[in-house]
Amino acid sequence: MTDEKTQLPRMPRLAIPGGWSLGAGVIAALVLLPILSVVWIAFHPSENIWGHLLATSLPRYASNTLIVMFWVGALSAAIGTLTAWLVVMYDFPAKRVLEWALLCPLAVPGYLGAYALVDFLEYAGPVQTGLRAAFGWTDARDYFFPDIRSLYGAIFVLTVSLYPYVYLLARAGFREQSGSAHEVARALGARAFRRFWSVGMPLARPAIAAGTAIVMMETVNDFGTVDFFGVQTLTTGIFSVWLEAGNAGGAAQIACVILTLILVLVGLEKVSRRNSRFSRMSRGDRVPPVVCLTGRRGWGVTIFCAFPVLAGFVMPVAILAHHALTRPERWLAPGLGRALANTVLVGGAAALLTVAAALFLVYGARLSQRQGARLLLPVTTIGYAAPGAVLAVGLLIPLAAFDNALADAVLAMTGRDPGLILTGGAAVIVYAYAVRF
Structure with a gap:
């Protein structure tokens, strides 16, 4: 052992x-x-209608979706970026109020803004009624007024509802930039637009791209606004094929097209930021210099920044509040x-x-x-x-x-x-x- x-x-x-x-x-x-x-x-649909969708309604759904998505994204990027630049780089009348008021349209859903806009601008609304009374017109054949229930109306409402996504991220991107770059550009003789386009925009491009991608995804996601304006998009097509035609497989196939579009948007946003160079303000850097605007220039900037707030927040809230206050009996509706x-x-x-x-x-x-x-x-x-x-x-x-x-x-x-x-x-x-x- x-x-x-x-x-x-x-x-x-x-x-x-x-x-x-x-x-x-x-x-x-x-x-x-x-x-x-x-x-x-x-x-694995119970009834495959993919070929029928390709030959009939899917191209219309896709084209309308791409048109709305592109224009809402482009206009939101322009409004959000410009207002953010003006708020960060300039001092003008009512800046302190507008700096936060520019975020308020996020509190109003797009379909509520659509209802308010149509109620305000349609044939029986106060605008056209006032025009007919002022000029003696009797019916719609006597004058031209754009059809608000259209693709352009949907683009306008979605733009004034969603631009704060770009504004919020772009404002943060501009504030985090080093003031040295702007001072060097000014010392080299660059004017205001040149500094914005050559210094501010490239440094804030990742933030602007991220905000624009969010706006485009929210546009694709929207149902209430485009449905109210009668615009047939991929999202409305899902419910049309699913609930009206009773084909769940076809609805899922349209949903897969939307998922593919969203993945493409996310991929493009990632690619756009891959080679971008941006700098953040370090502890020793100075903040970008603020230019004081007075007189006509200052009030012009104030009006420009106030317009999206009026269109996306003040007008819808005022119209809805008017209806709520003039019909108090509806507060007791069952x-x-x-x-x-x-x-x-x-x-x-x-x-x-x-x-x-x-x-x-x-x-x-x-x-x-x-x-x-x-x-x-x-x-x-x-x-x-x-x-x-x-x-x-x-x-x-x-x-x-x-x-x-x-x-x-x-x-x-x-x-x-x-x-x-x-x-x-x-x-x-x-x-x-x-x-x-």
Whole structure:
């Protein structure tokens, strides 16, 4: 016998994912579920109408979407960038108010702005009524007035609603620039526009590109505004094919086209920032010099910065407030209180769930020693790029099928019809909001 102890070989331990990684994986799976569901339904439709869509309505949906997206993105980039430059680089009357008022249109949904604009400018609205009374016109054949319910009306409303995304990011980009670059350009004789185009714009290009990409994605995502103006886009096409034609597979195929367009936008935004050079103000740098504008120039800048605020916030709020105050009996309309309570309940629950999931992911990625939680963090943000109509297709179609099967099973076992358990309440809406935001 030997005194030496026999040592058995150590069995390798299984790598069990930690709590942070496991939780991040669950959240990522819940975010990807509706998107993967859309892709699955699109490639496995019960009735394939892809060829019919290509030959009939899809080109019209796609062309209108691209036109609206391009012009809203371009106009929002121009308005947001110029107003941000003026606010950061110049001092003019009412600057302190306009600096924050330029963000106010974000508080007015696009479809409410559309309703207010049409109510104000349509044939029976106060503008055309006043023109007919002033010039003695009797009907629409006596004068020309542009049709507000058109593609151009939708572009205008979406622009004045979404430009604050560009303004907010561009303002931050201009403020973080080093004042030395602007002082050197001024010393070399560069005038105001030259300094803006050759110094300010290149340094703030990443921020402007990011804001413009967000505006374009929100434009593709919009349904209420374009539907109110009668513009047929890919988003309205989803509901038309799904609800009117009753073809879920065709709706999912249009949703995949939207997803492809969104991925192209995200890719272009990344490429545009890849080789861009920008500098941030270090601790020893001075802020960019502020030029004081007085007289006509100062008031001209004030009017320019005030116009998008008036069109995107003041006018819609004033029109809606006028209707609300002139019809006080509508405040007691049946169902208004319940609608308000449902809005607060759904919005509050979605906000709590979204914030809790975001805190869990960010805090977990910070504390976790595993790469899994950190690698899954970008995956969980893909839901923001998915339009609400796409999430609706990806969630409601499979959940409705499962809900009906579950209700049939309960009815067969108990003799009682439980109704739609999952899709019959607000839970699926809260889930969709959490995935989206």
